[in-house]
Amino acid sequence: xxxxxxxxxxxxxxxxxxxxxxxxxxxxxxxxxxxxxxxxxxxxxxxxxxxxxxxxxxxxxxxxxxxxxxxxxxxxxxxxxxxxxxxxxxxxxxxxxxxxxxxxx
Numbered sequence: 659x660x661x662x663x664x665x666x667x668x669x670x671x672x673x674x675x676x677x678x679x680x681x682x683x684x685x686x687x688x689x690x691x692x693x694x695x696x697x698x699x700x701x702x703x704x705x706x707x708x709x710x711x712x713x714x715x716x717x718x719x720x721x722x723x724x725x726x727x728x729x730x731x732x733x734x735x736x737x738x739x740x741x742x743x744x745x746x747x748x749x750x751x752x753x754x755x756x757x758x759x760x761x762x763x
Contacts, residue, residue, distance in 0.1 A: 690742070691749070698750035702758075708750035714743055 701708060718736050725735035 687742070691746070694746045695749065695753075698746070698753040701750060702753045702756070708754055709747050717743075 698708065700706075718739055721735045721739050722732040725732040
């Protein structure tokens with residue numbers, strides 16, 4: 659038995675954990691976008707703006723705090739959230755346009 663065998667086994671186990679975490683992240687993002695889609699539909703139906711800067715600022719503060727508690731770089735957490743929020747707003751704007759075109763038909 660070579661000394662590399664335990665190392666390779668540990669590496670495989672760690673990579674399996676990473677794969678599981680990546681799958682969970684994808685599923686959580688899909689669920690988040692499902693919820694934000696409903697928010698976008700609701701906003702579009704009621705003429706609310708696609709973006710909510712106050713809510714975004716609140717979320718950024720909350721996630722930066724959680725990141726610090728979790729020993730994750732708060733700047734990274736903020737960049738990640740801003741990336742996700744940009745996509746959410748883009749989708750809300752599309753929903754808003756779709757709702758506007760339906761009301762003119």
